[in-house]
Amino acid sequence: MTAHTTYEPKTAIERWLDTRLPIVRLGAEVLEFPTPKNLNYWWTFGGILSFCLATQIVTGIVLAMHYQAGGASAFLSVEQGIMRDVNYGWLIRGIHANGASMFFIAVYIHMFRGMYYGSYKAPRELLWLLGCVIYLLMMATAFMGYVLPWGQMSFWGAKVITNLLGAFPIIGKPITTLLWGGFAVDDPTLNRFFSLHYLLPFLIAAVVALHIWALHVPGNNNPTGVEVKSKADTVPFHPYYTVKDGFAIGVFLILFAVFIFYEPDALGHADNFIAANPLVTPAHIVPEWYFLPFYAILRAIPDKLSGVIAMFGAIAMLFALPWLNTSKVKSMRYRPTMKIYFLIFVAACCVLGWCGAQLPDDPVIGGLGKTFTLIDSDLNSYVWLSRIATAYYFAYFLLITPILGLRETTSPVPDSISKPVLAGEAAKKD
Amino acid sequence: MAESLADSASNPGHAGDDPSRRDFIHIVAAAAAVGGAAAVAWPLIDQMNPAADTLALASVEFDLSKVELGQEVTIAWRKQPLFIRHRTPKEIAEAVAGDHADLKDPQTDADRVKAGHAEWLILLGSCTHLGCVPLFGQGEYGGWFCPCHGSVYDTSGRIRKGPAPLNLAVPEYAFLNDKTVKIG
Numbered sequence: 001m002t003a004h005t006t007y008e009p010k011t012a013i014e015r016w017l018d019t020r021l022p023i024v025r026l027g028a029e030v031l032e033f034p035t036p037k038n039l040n041y042w043w044t045f046g047g048i049l050s051f052c053l054a055t056q057i058v059t060g061i062v063l064a065m066h067y068q069a070g071g072a073s074a075f076l077s078v079e080q081g082i083m084r085d086v087n088y089g090w091l092i093r094g095i096h097a098n099g100a101s102m103f104f105i106a107v108y109i110h111m112f113r114g115m116y117y118g119s120y121k122a123p124r125e126l127l128w129l130l131g132c133v134i135y136l137l138m139m140a141t142a143f144m145g146y147v148l149p150w151g152q153m154s155f156w157g158a159k160v161i162t163n164l165l166g167a168f169p170i171i172g173k174p175i176t177t178l179l180w181g182g183f184a185v186d187d188p189t190l191n192r193f194f195s196l197h198y199l200l201p202f203l204i205a206a207v208v209a210l211h212i213w214a215l216h217v218p219g220n221n222n223p224t225g226v227e228v229k230s231k232a233d234t235v236p237f238h239p240y241y242t243v244k245d246g247f248a249i250g251v252f253l254i255l256f257a258v259f260i261f262y263e264p265d266a267l268g269h270a271d272n273f274i275a276a277n278p279l280v281t282p283a284h285i286v287p288e289w290y291f292l293p294f295y296a297i298l299r300a301i302p303d304k305l306s307g308v309i310a311m312f313g314a315i316a317m318l319f320a321l322p323w324l325n326t327s328k329v330k331s332m333r334y335r336p337t338m339k340i341y342f343l344i345f346v347a348a349c350c351v352l353g354w355c356g357a358q359l360p361d362d363p364v365i366g367g368l369g370k371t372f373t374l375i376d377s378d379l380n381s382y383v384w385l386s387r388i389a390t391a392y393y394f395a396y397f398l399l400i401t402p403i404l405g406l407r408e409t410t411s412p413v414p415d416s417i418s419k420p421v422l423a424g425e426a427a428k429k430d
Numbered sequence: 431m432a433e434s435l436a437d438s439a440s441n442p443g444h445a446g447d448d449p450s451r452r453d454f455i456h457i458v459a460a461a462a463a464v465g466g467a468a469a470v471a472w473p474l475i476d477q478m479n480p481a482a483d484t485l486a487l488a489s490v491e492f493d494l495s496k497v498e499l500g501q502e503v504t505i506a507w508r509k510q511p512l513f514i515r516h517r518t519p520k521e522i523a524e525a526v527a528g529d530h531a532d533l534k535d536p537q538t539d540a541d542r543v544k545a546g547h548a549e550w551l552i553l554l555g556s557c558t559h560l561g562c563v564p565l566f567g568q569g570e571y572g573g574w575f576c577p578c579h580g581s582v583y584d585t586s587g588r589i590r591k592g593p594a595p596l597n598l599a600v601p602e603y604a605f606l607n608d609k610t611v612k613i614g
Binding site: 156159160162163164177178179180181182183184186188192278279280281282283284285299301302303304305307359360361376 | 475478479480481484487504506508509510511555556559560561562563565576577578579580591592593594595
């Protein structure tokens with residue numbers, strides 16, 4: 001990080017501190033950081049995500065004061081203790097449980113934004129990779145957190161997801177036994193998940209610090225995808241983006257509050273109000289909404305090991321993205337063809353999410369009934385819809401992104417961030 | 431040892447002049463550090479494996495006279511569901527007929543029950559796909575159907591359709607007499 005600051009320690013004590021631990025200087029550098037002046041509201045999700053992480057850590061520490069890990073006590077300590085007896089326990093858990101969903105809404109928008117504007121391209125590959133690591137840690141944390149209330153969905157979700165690792169030959173079985181601490185998901189599993197669920201958010205916070213550090217070396221990307229050329233292209237982070245981010249967090253909080261106060265259970269599942277029973281599987285087991293696209297990819301493939309590999313491969317695509325994109329133009333604002341493929345990609349992700357929540361053999365179009373059987377399932381079934389969307393998901397990364405980048409015709413890219421802005425103003429004056 | 435001491439004494443202050451001796455010290459130091467780290471890491475990893483009390487879970491005895499013909503009882507064994515199914519002659523006939531079908535995990539029905547006790551089918555009630563508990567009486571083979579990802583098992587508990595790779599596992603068990611089995 002180069003010094004952008006105008007900070008001058010004025011008093012003797014500030015000078016004393018500045019020569020020993022220049023922490024005020026660091027803060028001033030962050031606040032005065034030169035930021036592209038054309039960032040739109042899609043860029044506010046970084047701030048929203050920091051807010052989400054802080055919220056989850058604070059509410060989580062409070063909940064841990066009342067929660068009892070253990071097969072016999074966990075469910076009651078949540079549903080009776082925290083939800084009914086603890087002062088404001090319902091509110092704190094409402095924030096924490098819905099906060100996880102809010103966190104994922106924000107992170108998905110943040111990731112799609114990065115993909116659309118090419119924020120992962122050189123020189124920001126490491127910034128993107130650190131983001132992918134944060135996303136992986138978030139998924140692990142959310143999964144283990146969902147297990148803690150020890151309801152039916154908690155228990156069976158844990159069982160299904162840990163069994164995924166059992167698909168790998170030779171190492172699979174010992175790894176699942178090691179994770180479970182027994183022959184099945186049980187008390188030891190719950191206790192270690194609680195321990196790790198408490199640890200991982202702090203690892204996330206550490207990687208977030210690296211993510212922000214890696215951001216402050218090249219600086220922000222921006223909607224044009226053109227790098228900052230001069231001081232005229234930037235404004236200081238404070239007050240311009242502290243205010244913009246603050247406003248966005250305010251709007252985000254309205255959505256958050258609607259869930260907490262009006263629909264606290266809308267994103268959960270009714271079966272999780274039943275205490276875990278190792279002898280009965282819920283009739284329709286689904287993960288939390290933010291895992292549904294990957295769950296649909298898993299189910300799209302009829303073979304256990306291949307399904308698991310495809311699911312992990314779907315996430316691996318994100319890590320490879322900086323090296324799959326061959327285009328010289330970063331922002332899809334100037335890539336009209338790619339923009340269409342990207343929008344289809346977003347739609348495919350949503351379709352996968354929808355398929356993940358349905359029974360695989362159910363018909364997609366209800367009135368149509370059975371059409372004809374292709375390979376193993378009816379064509380009018382969620383299995384086939386998942387397969388089409390899965391194929392597009394992988395094609396987007398492995399075919400469309402590398403090939404289109406070489407062949408497409410792009411629109412003219414502005415010389416600098418300021419150019420189109422100033423041209424626009426000139427046009428208005430005329 | 432005496433020799434090497436003599437060497438360094440003859441060449442005071444220039445121990446680095448003997449590269450092989452310096453390399454040896456580096457390798458020994460690094461190996462000791464790696465060995466030490468591994469020795470500390472192993473207990474930290476192995477503590478996650480099943481504890482002695484979990485491993486010591488006893489076997490169970492079960493009185494079969496409680497299960498009527500055509501009925502199925504689910505009991506907990508090693509914290510996992512265990513199906514004890516009293517099969518009807520029709521189910522047995524279907525299972526035997528399935529011996530010659532194109533099976534994903536080929537096994538005859540006779541291999542999955544004890545000789546002379548074909549009416550008793552004892553299975554781990556854990557789908558070999560991802561561990562859900564399959565439901566009896568659903569699916570097109572008259573046996574079990576897993577609600578999670580649609581695996582279908584026949585009346586012998588063999589995988590016939592869907593993503594599960596293996597037949598429902600038959601635990602180790604023995605008939606103590608005609609009415610009692612000991613599982614595990």
